[in-house]
Amino acid sequence: MKDYIEERVLEIAKYILKTNATVREAAKVFGVSKSTVHKDVTERLESINPLIYEDVKKVLEKNKAERHIRGGRATHIKYKAERKDGVSLP
Template sequence: MDEDIIRRCIMVAQHMLETRSTVRQAAAKFKLSKSSVHKDMCVRLPQIDARLAREVSVLLEYNKAVRHLRGGEATRRRYRGLQSAAKEV
């Protein structure tokens, strides 16, 4: 595996664990696609650092478990904003 990819995998994994970020947030931060970050974390990282990969795996599982809550909260904020904008008109 290329040294740059190994370095990138470790940097992204450490960032995700430090900030408890999602794949989308990490992809935006490092200017990568979501697919690249996901493949780095799920396929490449276990070959590089198994301990770090397990920690990231736990974070990814947590993010998957709460994604429906985050989506519902985003929808609620969106419609609250639309309601307040309609009242101002």
């Protein structure tokens, strides 16, 4: 594996651990796709640093378990904003 890829994998992993970021948030910060972040932290990281891999895996599992809650909140906020603007709901 190329050095720059290993560096990116470790940087993304450290960022996720530090901020409890989702894959989507990490992808935005590092300017790569969600697929790249996911592959970095689920496949490549395990061979680079198994200890960090286990910690990142826990954060990602927590984020996945909470995903439906974040989606529900976003929908609630969206429709609440539409009501304030006077836009009728479908």
